[in-house]
Amino acid sequence: DAGVIQSPRHEVTEMGQEVTLRCKPISGHDYLFWYRQTMMRGLELLIYFNNNVPIDDSGMPEDRFSAKMPNASFSTLKIQPSEPRDSAVYFCASSEGGGMLDTQYFGPGTRLTVL
Amino acid sequence: RKEVEQDPGPFNVPEGATVAFNCTYSNSASQSFFWYRQDCRKEPKLLMSVYSSGNEDGRFTAQLNRASQYISLLIRDSKLSDSATYLCVVNIKSGYSTLTFGKGTMLLVSP
Numbered sequence: 001d002a003g004v005i006q007s008p009r010h011e012v013t014e015m016g017q018e019v020t021l022r023c024k025p026i027s028g029h030d031y032l033f034w035y036r037q038t039m040m041r042g043l044e045l046l047i048y049f050n051n052n053v054p055i056d057d058s059g060m061p062e063d064r065f066s067a068k069m070p071n072a073s074f075s076t077l078k079i080q081p082s083e084p085r086d087s088a089v090y091f092c093a094s095s096e097g098g099g100m101l102d103t104q105y106f107g108p109g110t111r112l113t114v115l
Numbered sequence: 116r117k118e119v120e121q122d123p124g125p126f127n128v129p130e131g132a133t134v135a136f137n138c139t140y141s142n143s144a145s146q147s148f149f150w151y152r153q154d155c156r157k158e159p160k161l162l163m164s165v166y167s168s169g170n171e172d173g174r175f176t177a178q179l180n181r182a183s184q185y186i187s188l189l190i191r192d193s194k195l196s197d198s199a200t201y202l203c204v205v206n207i208k209s210g211y212s213t214l215t216f217g218k219g220t221m222l223l224v225s226p
Contacts, residue, residue: 042216042218044216045213045214091158091159101147103161104161106158106159106160
């Protein structure tokens with residue numbers, strides 16, 4: 001069975017450009033999470049969805065970031081306009097349930113560089 | 116105080132050695148605890164959950180001390196393939212799978 005799929009794997013863009021990151025969760029998983037990882041701050045939760053509905057977006061850094069989940073098999077994280085400090089690895093993860101012991105499975109990540 | 120704190124390391128150990136990592140968490144209401152492993156330039160993967168009674172999975176043993184608010188991971192008979200960053204993870208919000216990650220402890224196992 002395929003794991004969490006993310007695209008692109010690498011993205012290099014210039015400051016001010018729009019960036020769209022994509023994620024396909026594991027089939028049957030009801031929860032989807034977006035994380036950002038940097039050396040300085042480690043792995044941070046940005047937002048998560050349950051059954052395509054955003055539940056908690058308190059980790060989204062600012063209005064330049066937005067996330068959508070139009071259906072159970074697809075989600076996007078958009079940054080507009082992008083800034084150099086957005087450079088990070090962005091991970092998408094999914095889990096079958098939202099219980100405390102439900103395992104989150106991570107995708108391979110998108111390495112974003114904003115010049 | 117940071118929510119989840121770990122010694123970043125690196126811990127350099129020879130093959131066959133026993134190594135232990137600790138992690139402290141600040142929120143006494145934390146509900147569940149995990150160790151994730153992250154290889155260089157890869158995604159985090161669940162290594163093991165940490166139960167109140169402690170648990171063991173092969174060469175790996177995890178312990179939880181709620182009174183002192185720390186979690187430990189013990190690796191016995193280290194292998195070269197154990198070289199990775201180990202992330203301490205805490206679920207702080209009750210009822211929802213919102214994980215808070217430590218920055219990780221790097222382990223380097225040498226021949």
